[in-house]
Amino acid sequence: MSDEKEFDVVFLGATGFTGQLLVEYVYNRYGLTSDLKWAIAGRNQNKLESVARNVAGDDADSIPLIVTDSNSESSVTDLAQRTRVVCTTVGPYAMYGNELVKACAINGTHYCDLTGEVQWMRRMIDLYETTAQSTGAKIVHTCGFDSIPSDLGVHFAQAEMQKNHGTYAREVKCRIGETKGGMSGGTVASMMNMMEEMKTDPSLRGLLADPYSLNPVNTPPGTDKQDQMGASYDHDFRQWTAPFVMAAINTRVVRRSNALMNFIYGADFKYTESMAVGDGPAGYLKAMAIAGASVLMGLVSAFDPTRALAKPMLPAPGEGPSRETIEAGFFNIELFAKGVNKDGNAASVKVKVTGDKDPGYGATCKMLAESAICLAQDELETEGGVWTPSTAMGDVLIKRLQENAGMTFECLAVVPALDN
Ligand SMILES: NC(=O)c1ccc[n+]([C@@H]2O[C@H](COP(=O)([O-])OP(=O)(O)OC[C@H]3O[C@@H](n4cnc5c(N)ncnc54)[C@H](OP(=O)(O)O)[C@@H]3O)[C@@H](O)[C@H]2O)c1
Incomplete structure (x- = not known):
């Protein structure tokens, strides 16, 4: 299921330790020919190419790559406008995550991450919850082993x-x-x-x-x-x-x-x-x-x-x-x-x-990937806002996690x- 956006999900931070595991899971589980339109993003083109080659071998050229600096407002705004969901493993989130949450909230783009940084989540709730409620963006932190x-x-x-x-x-x-x-x-x-x-x-x-x-x-x-x-x-x-x-x-x-x-x-x-x-x-x-x-x-x-x-x-x-x-x-x-x-x-x-x-890592990357795809493709009752995994996705995500x-x-x- 897709609207007019170029991608269903972009996986940002694909060159990091958890990001590479995440991309591997998505490629192996969903491939490139399924209904899911996905891309990988990071700040370094060469590293992105290397991740695509490691994960997909001869298929590497079919994985779209997007160079994104998470500290640049214009770069993350462009990213948020091209996809229904941004799924990010760029951390520490308190250092690199502010602009991205803001761009997703403003552009009505759903968002999920792996942060466990309570002080930063508090800041994001205070700064962007109202905006996300008005644009319909579902912002969901803590989509890994925590929590x-x-x-x-x-x-x-x-x-x-x-x-x-x-x-x-x-x-x-x-x-x-x-x-x-x-x-x-x-x-x-x-x-x-x-x-x-x-x-x-x-x-x-x-x-x-x-x-x-x-x-x-x-x-x-x-x-x-x-x-x-x-x-x-x-x-x-x-x-x-x-x-x-x-x-x-x-x-x-x-x-x-x-x-x-x-x-x-x-x-x-x-x-x-x-x-x-x-x-x-x-x-x-x-x-x-x-x-x-x-x-x-x-x-x-x-x-x-x-x-x-x-x-x-x-x-x-x-x-x-x-x-x-x-x-x-x-x-x-x-x-x-x-x-x-x-x-x-x-x-x-x-x-x-x-x-x-x-x-x-092994379990977390599956939980995060399924959360992102759930936000992109499943019928969810929740409106925009800063949600928790259970309040945003509840039974629908439980079903996905058990099946996949x-x-x-x-x-x-x-x-x-x-x-x-
Ligand atoms: N909740 C959980 O269960 C759980 C589990 C695992 C990880 N985590 C969290 O996930 C985060 C990532 O962990 P990790 O071990 O995968 O970290 P990592 O290997 O250090 O990866 C960090 C990623 O962020 C990228 N990055 C850094 N600055 C950037 C910028 N300005 N623009 C774009 N990309 C940038 C790095 O790109 P380069 O490759 O170019 O340096 C790299 O891809 C951490 O915050 C960690 O606490 C949580």
């Missing part, structure tokens, strides 16, 4: 609550189970940039600590507190839990989803996220070790000298996990949703979300069970 499994996991769990108990859960606990993967230089650069920003603007500390930092302005905060810092026993999962590094992003996105749907799950809806690491003394020790490592990581990244010491040990921009690591990776997440049914009795569901390949991207969404248990 699709969490945000769509809650969406799926709540749908199961409705289906089985006729009510929404007032609390969802998300526990990250066995997961295997690596980290890229772009992700490191984004984390480092956030630390730099905090140095120049200390008020960001308050924003990042606010559990409701992405909610629409003038909406009342709920009852959730800070993210988990230490080891804690979860009686519902019967496991020890430890802090999860991406909870600081995912929890804000899930809470924004609830707020964007006029608090459909309740103004006092509670959502928490942590790692489930097993029971007994071994589980306790593991939870303590992860909690200790998280504190250490926070300290190392908080100070200039320790940050400088750590930098050479971390991947540089353009680098990331090996092919073997990407192929061998996977993730498992369980969500426990608790509420009260119409008879006033406790009612719950437990659901599971899984994915194959390294979550941050190696993800599963499954209901494990309904309590009390329904009599059929």
Whole structure:
């Protein structure tokens, strides 16, 4: 399905570590002869040609290449005018993303990315949400491992609550189970940039600590507190839990989803996220070790000298996990949703979300590509605005991810069970 635009989707950042994986997925899954009209973009023509050759071999000349500088207003405006969707892996987004979001919002072009930079998302919402609402542009951040499994996991769990108990859960606990993967230089650069920003603007500390930092302005905060810092026993999962590094992003996105749907799950809806690491003394020790490592990581990244010491040990921009690591990776997440049914009795569901390949790269590039194609081609009920993955694409994206991207969404248990 296409309107008058030259392309359905342009993949910007195609020469980066995640961008190349993304282009590979799109070429292998959709090819060049399907109904999807797509192009790749980046700031360097030679690098783009090399990516096209690596990915498509003899077909390389059939992949349209667009040279775009994401810091140039005219360059990103031209890009936004040529395509229905811009899908970008150019990060750190706080350094390179402003002009692009602005151009997409002004030109009614849908947009999706992989940012986990909460402070930058807040800025984009404040600056461009009204414009996007008026032009019809759907702007959707966090379309990778953060925050699709969490945000769509809650969406799926709540749908199961409705289906089985006729009510929404007032609390969802998300526990990250066995997961295997690596980290890229772009992700490191984004984390480092956030630390730099905090140095120049200390008020960001308050924003990042606010559990409701992405909610629409003038909406009342709920009852959730800070993210988990230490080891804690979860009686519902019967496991020890430890802090999860991406909870600081995912929890804000899930809470924004609830707020964007006029608090459909309740103004006092509670959502928490942590790692489930097993029971007994071994589980306790593991939870303590992860909690200790998280504190250490926070300290190392908080100070200039320790940050400088750590930098050479971390991947540089353009680098990331090996092919073997990407192929061998996977993730498992369980969500426990608790509420009260119409008879006033406790009612719950437990659901599971899984994915194959390294979550941050192999799985993420599939999630992002499917989000972009969903925005370009699927019938969606949402109007223009700055949305979360679940509020923009919900069930339609879940279907795509299950059919194409190696993800599963499954209901494990309904309590009390329904009599059929
Ligand atoms: N949410 C998630 O689950 C998740 C997972 C993976 C990555 N990410 C995020 O995705 C982003 C990319 O990560 P990565 O490891 O792929 O980074 P990377 O390898 O450093 O790639 C960055 C890309 O941005 C391009 N770029 C930089 N400045 C540009 C400009 N002015 N104009 C146009 N293009 C420009 C680079 O082009 P050149 O090749 O010409 O340098 C490169 O293609 C990071 O922000 C990272 O945090 C998120």
